[in-house]
Amino acid sequence: MKNRRLLLEHVDVPGIDGIEVYVKHGGYASLEKALKKMSPEDVLEEVKKSGLRGRGGAGFPTGMKWSFLAKPEGVPRYLVCNADESEPGTFKDRYLMEKLPHLLIEGMILSSFALGANQSYIYIRGEFMYVLNILEKAIAEAYAKGYLGKNILGSGYDLDLVVTPGGGAYICGEETALLESLEGKRGNPRIKPPFPAVKGLWGCPTVVNNVESIAAVVPIVRDGGDAYAAIGIGRSTGTKLISACGNLARPGVYEIDLGLSVEEFIYGDDYCRGIANGKQLKACVPGGSSVPILPHFLVTKTATGEDRLMTYESLAEGGFSSGSMLGSGGFIIFDEDQCIVRNTWNFARFYAHESCGQCSPCREGTGWMEKVLSRIEHGQGHMHDIDLLADINKKIEGNTICPLGDAAAWPVAAAIHHFREEFEWHIKHPSEAQTRNYGLIQQPVVA
Amino acid sequence: MSQTTQPVFDPNEVVVFSDAMIKQMNEVVNKFPQDKEKSAIIRILHLAQAEYAWLSVPVMNKIAEFLKIQPIEVYEVATFYTMFHLQPVGKHVLEVCRTGPCMLVGSDQLIQHIEHKLNIKVGETTSDGMFTLKTAECLGGCGYGPLLQCRNTYHEHLTIEKADALIEQYRNGEIQ
Amino acid sequence: MPNVLMMVKVTIDGIEVEVEAGTSILNAARKIGGDAVPPAMCYYSKLPGTGGKCRTCLVEVAAGSTADPRPMPKLVASCSTPVQDGMVVNNKTSERVHNNRGGVVEFLLANHPLDCPICDQAGECHLQDLGYEHGSAKTRYEEERRTFDPIDIGNKIKLHMNRCILCYRCVFVANQLTENRVHGVLHRGEHAEISTFIEQAVENDFSGNMIDVCPVGALTDRTFRFKSRVWFLKPMDAERSCSKCCGKAVVWMFGNEIYRVTARKDKYGEVEDIDGKTAWLCNDCRFEHKSAADWNIAGPRVISRNSVISQGKYATSIEKPVKRIG
Numbered sequence: 001m002k003n004r005r006l007l008l009e010h011v012d013v014p015g016i017d018g019i020e021v022y023v024k025h026g027g028y029a030s031l032e033k034a035l036k037k038m039s040p041e042d043v044l045e046e047v048k049k050s051g052l053r054g055r056g057g058a059g060f061p062t063g064m065k066w067s068f069l070a071k072p073e074g075v076p077r078y079l080v081c082n083a084d085e086s087e088p089g090t091f092k093d094r095y096l097m098e099k100l101p102h103l104l105i106e107g108m109i110l111s112s113f114a115l116g117a118n119q120s121y122i123y124i125r126g127e128f129m130y131v132l133n134i135l136e137k138a139i140a141e142a143y144a145k146g147y148l149g150k151n152i153l154g155s156g157y158d159l160d161l162v163v164t165p166g167g168g169a170y171i172c173g174e175e176t177a178l179l180e181s182l183e184g185k186r187g188n189p190r191i192k193p194p195f196p197a198v199k200g201l202w203g204c205p206t207v208v209n210n211v212e213s214i215a216a217v218v219p220i221v222r223d224g225g226d227a228y229a230a231i232g233i234g235r236s237t238g239t240k241l242i243s244a245c246g247n248l249a250r251p252g253v254y255e256i257d258l259g260l261s262v263e264e265f266i267y268g269d270d271y272c273r274g275i276a277n278g279k280q281l282k283a284c285v286p287g288g289s290s291v292p293i294l295p296h297f298l299v300t301k302t303a304t305g306e307d308r309l310m311t312y313e314s315l316a317e318g319g320f321s322s323g324s325m326l327g328s329g330g331f332i333i334f335d336e337d338q339c340i341v342r343n344t345w346n347f348a349r350f351y352a353h354e355s356c357g358q359c360s361p362c363r364e365g366t367g368w369m370e371k372v373l374s375r376i377e378h379g380q381g382h383m384h385d386i387d388l389l390a391d392i393n394k395k396i397e398g399n400t401i402c403p404l405g406d407a408a409a410w411p412v413a414a415a416i417h418h419f420r421e422e423f424e425w426h427i428k429h430p431s432e433a434q435t436r437n438y439g440l441i442q443q444p445v446v447a
Numbered sequence: 448m449s450q451t452t453q454p455v456f457d458p459n460e461v462v463v464f465s466d467a468m469i470k471q472m473n474e475v476v477n478k479f480p481q482d483k484e485k486s487a488i489i490r491i492l493h494l495a496q497a498e499y500a501w502l503s504v505p506v507m508n509k510i511a512e513f514l515k516i517q518p519i520e521v522y523e524v525a526t527f528y529t530m531f532h533l534q535p536v537g538k539h540v541l542e543v544c545r546t547g548p549c550m551l552v553g554s555d556q557l558i559q560h561i562e563h564k565l566n567i568k569v570g571e572t573t574s575d576g577m578f579t580l581k582t583a584e585c586l587g588g589c590g591y592g593p594l595l596q597c598r599n600t601y602h603e604h605l606t607i608e609k610a611d612a613l614i615e616q617y618r619n620g621e622i623q
Numbered sequence: 624m625p626n627v628l629m630m631v632k633v634t635i636d637g638i639e640v641e642v643e644a645g646t647s648i649l650n651a652a653r654k655i656g657g658d659a660v661p662p663a664m665c666y667y668s669k670l671p672g673t674g675g676k677c678r679t680c681l682v683e684v685a686a687g688s689t690a691d692p693r694p695m696p697k698l699v700a701s702c703s704t705p706v707q708d709g710m711v712v713n714n715k716t717s718e719r720v721h722n723n724r725g726g727v728v729e730f731l732l733a734n735h736p737l738d739c740p741i742c743d744q745a746g747e748c749h750l751q752d753l754g755y756e757h758g759s760a761k762t763r764y765e766e767e768r769r770t771f772d773p774i775d776i777g778n779k780i781k782l783h784m785n786r787c788i789l790c791y792r793c794v795f796v797a798n799q800l801t802e803n804r805v806h807g808v809l810h811r812g813e814h815a816e817i818s819t820f821i822e823q824a825v826e827n828d829f830s831g832n833m834i835d836v837c838p839v840g841a842l843t844d845r846t847f848r849f850k851s852r853v854w855f856l857k858p859m860d861a862e863r864s865c866s867k868c869c870g871k872a873v874v875w876m877f878g879n880e881i882y883r884v885t886a887r888k889d890k891y892g893e894v895e896d897i898d899g900k901t902a903w904l905c906n907d908c909r910f911e912h913k914s915a916a917d918w919n920i921a922g923p924r925v926i927s928r929n930s931v932i933s934q935g936k937y938a939t940s941i942e943k944p945v946k947r948i949g
Binding site for chain 3: 453454456504517518519520522523526527
């Protein structure tokens with residue numbers, strides 16, 4: 001089961017970022033197969049069969065998203081790769097692009113072919129300028145080999161691929177904000193409808209997919225959708241890149257088979273090898289900073305005592321009262337010394353900083369939560385602040401233009417839900433709160 | 448406390464882009480379809496910042512002229528994205544990630560140490576103009592923290608000692 | 624089926640109405656009128672592209688359509704959500720809408736200076752109306768409010784950024800009615816602000832319309848600054864011949880003196896359509912003609928009796944006299 005490594009199979013091969021080595025290890029074979037033996041519909045069909053779900057965080061089936069693309073006559077269609085990886089705890093796409101640029105490029109060509117796009121873009125966050133340089137070098141190699149440009153491999157299919165940077169804005173990971181930014185504007189998410197599948201880049205039908213989703217099309221075409229779907233459990237098919245960070249003995253990017261147990265992922269020798277410095281696990285945010293935090297007793301087991309698995313379903317088991325989400329696969333571990341209040345404030349500060357400011361609940365609400373949490377963390381809190389936070393939360397959640405409002409609200413709601421005592425302790429012990437942590441919470445006694 | 452955003456600048460300052468810069472700017476514009484030149488703006492702002500260290504009003508006005516758009520459209524974009532410096536900065540801008548995962552592995556302490564070492568607060572520039580210290584929100588290196596970014600380079604797995612050594616290397620010109 | 628308008632039926636607060644397919648819930652509600660109409664702070668029907676931002680027009684969709692009668696899980700912005708045939712919407716009748724709209728109003732007021740006693744917009748401010756209907760008597764916001772210095776954008780318009788709710792309407796005016804936009808939204812999040820960035824004047828024949836579309840006192844008329852409270856003035860429909868605009872305006876008078884000139888606005892505070900065109904006013908009419916002799920004055924403007932502007936003795940003279948009870 002372990003280390004099937006569909007995406008990262010050759011990641012350690014020296015020179016794999018160059019086209020020669022990549023081709024020697026089976027690179028661009030999927031592209032040859034698709035362009036010579038398959039129709040665009042065939043590729044779409046394999047992606048549908050694979051059960052691949054969007055790897056950026058939302059988990060929406062990729063094949064279904066592709067099938068929504070409007071195809072009016074005489075209007076160009078675009079594929080845009082979302083490489084604006086900015087969710088705290090998530091650094092898998094950067095790893096993939098830096099180490100295996102051609103895997104993304106091959107995936108882009110395959111996906112563009114399936115969608116009938118002749119011009120595609122990779123929008124990468126501006127901070128990753130050095131990765132942009134790696135991608136541009138790889139794209140130039142692909143053009144030279146005839147994998148990009150006119151009449152690719154004699155198939156009659158043309159594709160141009162351009163990488164373009166952002167300028168530092170988490171919100172541009174939201175697909176319509178990304179399109180605005182790609183058009184050279186402020187990254188304000190658009191009001192939907194219309195959705196990008198109908199009106200996207202420059203008003204034309206557009207699909208926006210995450211880096212990992214696009215890369216996964218390469219093994220799906222190579223081995224067939226059924227083979228990909230055979231990995232995993234239920235609707236969580238295939239492999240997933242998990243970027244593990246925080247207080248782990250061995251943080252980093254791992255490709256896991258969906259369905260691996262959380263226990264094995266945290267403590268297993270092939271994965272993170274437990275908590276750093278022999279400490280105890282206090283809490284875990286399993287899917288990037290915007291998903292609910294789980295206290296230690298809900299990390300490896302669900303509330304009903306079943307093993308928690310690395311799947312979309314199992315991590316969400318128990319809903320917001322005892323579950324969380326797989327999200328983008330940004331797996332953050334907190335050891336016993338970490339302060340939940342400080343971390344919640346830190347995340348709230350992040351979302352306040354990253355709010356575009358367009359709609360009022362997010363613009364005012366994220367800033368308000370940040371200020372209240374800052375007061376609590378710095379010994380100026382009142383008991384009524386806790387309920388105030390919970391209420392501000394409810395007024396933001398679901399009422400904003402884009403999901404950033406929810407992303408800002410959930411971590412605060414979950415932290416108060418699971419660690420309310422720690423917030424109260426901070427308010428009651430303002431001077432101690434600034435020098436030491438509350439400690440581990442106790443597992444509730446089940447009667 | 449009142450927010451003031453009126454930038455100080457010399458309206459008579461004349462900005463002339465070098466031929467090399469114009470060539471690069473045209474290359475960026477040519478990546479996009481005709482009439483979609485505005486899409487090039489963010490990359491052009493990055494180019495200009497690499498050239499001039501920060502984006503002054505005359506530089507932004509010149510970019511507006513080049514892209515045939517209104518200056519306000521450049522200001523709107525430049526002020527939205529946090530990578531763009533709209534005020535003069537030091538020779539080396541150290542941007543330390545301060546978000547959750549980095550905080551768990553000591554970014555707060557690292558920032559405090561650098562403040563102390565350079566004798567400046569976050570947002571300030573050393574009196575010799577050598578360093579500006581900034582904080583950044585998640586730089587996407589969560590598993591390799593604490594980390595800082597200086598221009599296009601990520602310096603990861605930092606410790607207090609490594610940060611000290613790094614600052615010295617920048618100061619001595621051992622790294623650019 | 625080109626050129627054939629598809630009509631759809633939608634029910635809002637229990638009242639059915641038939642509208643063209645593609646109409647927004649808000650405009651369908653405006654067709655019904657009365658309490659079914661959600662408030663709108665950013666949407667402006669005369670400025671295409673506006674809306675979706677302030678979230679005060681959130682409504683509950685209890686049934687999506689006849690074809691798919693499932694309720695929508697989230698409240699939706701009625702200004703930017705198109706109706707579907709058989710859609711059932713709750714506005715005034717929904718407790719959930721009332722609560723969440725109250726939340727939005729609280730957010731809009733969180734950093735608002737509440738300087739109504741010295742604000743020229745008082746009496747015709749949409750945020751005042753909204754606060755009156757949905758606001759709470761006291762604030763839960765204990766933090767320091769963000770503040771900006773007021774600035775002049777040109778010699779005719781004052782910008783009080785403290786009061787701004789970032790509806791973006793003035794940006795759309797600049798984009799759609801003027802040639803060169805010189806102001807816009809800068810920075811982001813809670814630091815976002817309307818500004819010209821560098822000190823410069825918004826000089827354009829139609830820039831004054833920014834004042835008319837501003838729902839709050841962020842953009843006010845410098846030629847009227849601190850001259851009077853609006854409810855002490857008599858609004859009169861007036862007209863002059865103008866080569867730049869329609870010349871149809873409202874002049875606000877005290878005795879025989881004209882204190883200010885605005886466009887004619889409908890009950891939603893939007894500039895009216897006259898002869899099929901939105902009666903935007905040029906700066907010449909708005910700022911440069913303050914003498915009664917400049918205008919052909921038709922007569923008193925009808926003002927809603929609910930408005931503070933008609934609370935003076937004057938109001939009853941244009942409407943049918945109402946006997947006061949008690």
